[in-house]
Amino acid sequence: MKEFNYVIIGGGCAGLSLAYELEINNKLKDKTLAIIETRDEYKRDKTWSFWKVFDHNFNDCVIKSWSNFTINTSESSHELTNKKFPYQSIDSGKFYKKINSKLSANSNVSFFKNLNEIKSENSIIFNSVFEKEPDKSELWQHFQGIEIETPKNIFDEGIINLMDFNCDQRKDVHFFYTLPFSKNKALIETTWLSDLEDQSLRDYDLQLENYIENNLGIKNYKINFTEKGAIPLFSPTLRNNNNIINIGSAGGMTRLSTGYTFLNIQEHSRYIVKNIDNITEAKIFSLGKKYQFLDKVFLKVLEKYPEKMPKIFFNMFKTSSNTIIKFLSNKSNVIEDINIIRKMPKLIFLKALFN
Numbered sequence: 050m051k052e053f054n055y056v057i058i059g060g061g062c063a064g065l066s067l068a069y070e071l072e073i074n075n076k077l078k079d080k081t082l083a084i085i086e087t088r089d090e091y092k093r094d095k096t097w098s099f100w101k102v103f104d105h106n107f108n109d110c111v112i113k114s115w116s117n118f119t120i121n122t123s124e125s126s127h128e129l130t131n132k133k134f135p136y137q138s139i140d141s142g143k144f145y146k147k148i149n150s151k152l153s154a155n156s157n158v159s160f161f162k163n164l165n166e167i168k169s170e171n172s173i174i175f176n177s178v179f180e181k182e183p184d185k186s187e188l189w190q191h192f193q194g195i196e197i198e199t200p201k202n203i204f205d206e207g208i209i210n211l212m213d214f215n216c217d218q219r220k221d222v223h224f225f226y227t228l229p230f231s232k233n234k235a236l237i238e239t240t241w242l243s244d245l246e247d248q249s250l251r252d253y254d255l256q257l258e259n260y261i262e263n264n265l266g267i268k269n270y271k272i273n274f275t276e277k278g279a280i281p282l283f284s285p286t287l288r289n290n291n292n293i294i295n296i297g298s299a300g301g302m303t304r305l306s307t308g309y310t311f312l313n314i315q316e317h318s319r320y321i322v323k324n325i326d327n328i329t330e331a332k333i334f335s336l337g338k339k340y341q342f343l344d345k346v347f348l349k350v351l352e353k354y355p356e357k358m359p360k361i362f363f364n365m366f367k368t369s370s371n372t373i374i375k376f377l378s379n380k381s382n383v384i385e386d387i388n389i390i391r392k393m394p395k396l397i398f399l400k401a402l403f404n
């Protein structure tokens with residue numbers, strides 16, 4: 050059986066981002082890489098969106114960038130503008146194509162379906178697959194999005210609706226998210242923050258149908274693309290082995306209060322490549338203890354007081370756009386953190402903290 054210097058388990062967002070970063074930094078010229086991936090074909094399956102707080106390798110995969118966003122509750126709407134850190138959406142289909150065509154030109158890179166097909170005892174392993182089936186009773190961000198196309202121009206393509214809480218909450222936290230890619234094309238998502246036990250929350254088709262008709266007033270449209278997912282809002286069980294480095298969601302790259310992961314994966318990939326020669330000895334990359342602590346308290350409040358969350362999220366955005374974007378992208382300084390914390394209802398956060 051063949052042996053490789055590096056093995057990446059899971060050729061998804063994190064696995065391919067890392068492979069690409071290794072390739073463009075010439076780290077695969079005299080080293081071999083095996084990517085273990087179970088899927089049969091790569092096609093668009095996700096839309097990755099984030100605030101571009103630093104440059105990344107995938108500008109050519111961006112569907113659209115925006116500088117304006119709103120957040121709504123049933124009572125109010127708040128609009129923010131930020132030209133410095135645009136919100137971007139990436140087409141995963143283009144991302145997979147770009148990376149796979151680059152990697153296929155390097156004979157040192159091979160793909161396999163199963164780890165058993167290679168000898169990996171002496172390899173450095175980067176793992177992006179959850180060790181065990183995550184617990185359904187924990188908190189998840191679960192959602193379904195559809196890209197719709199309308200015969201007439203009806204969307205304001207300059208502004209996204211990040212969170213619209215003007216919808217049925219059903220004792221959990223629920224909002225809609227609208228990304229207008231053009232005047233007649235938009236991705237609309239129904240998103241829940243809850244455990245996965247309650248099957249009744251998963252009538253996503255119906256939720257989207259009602260929202261599009263009743264809230265957006267759109268009757269005539271066709272669906273171009275559907276994406277569905279569940280992002281765990283709890284820390285993964287990390288594989289405890291010196292030769293295994295966890296990456297992606299399995300490596301703790303998801304910001305637990307928001308589900309944002311894409312840009313953290315890019316930062317982690319850069320860190321790994323920078324330290325590749327002694328990566329098994331290097332400090333484990335993390336999003337930072339500060340955010341881990343703040344998110345833990347935030348999620349405790351969310352679990353205990355779901356009915357208060359629309360207002361809490363809304364108030365969080367009542368600060369400067371730089372502050373909220375940097376906070377949600379793990380790039381805030383102490384002053385910015387304090388500004389966000391000041392917007393939170395003190396008593397229930399203190400209760401959650403000491404509970």
Ligand SMILES: Cc1cc2nc3c(=O)[nH]c(=O)nc-3n(C[C@H](O)[C@H](O)[C@H](O)COP(=O)(O)OP(=O)(O)OC[C@H]3O[C@@H](n4cnc5c(N)ncnc54)[C@H](O)[C@@H]3O)c2cc1C
Nearest residue numbers: 059060061062063085086087097098278297298309310311
């Ligand atoms: C639909 C959806 C939309 C999202 N949107 C956003 C967003 O807008 N912004 C954002 O920041 N984050 C978003 N996320 C969260 C996160 O960015 C993505 O989940 C991202 O794909 C995580 O990358 P990953 O490499 O950890 O996991 P994945 O991309 O899921 O990669 C894991 C790979 O492992 C493969 N695999 C599974 N089991 C095995 C096995 N046993 N052996 C080998 N391979 C295996 C899978 O086929 C997959 O290709 C979204 C998630 C989903 C599901």
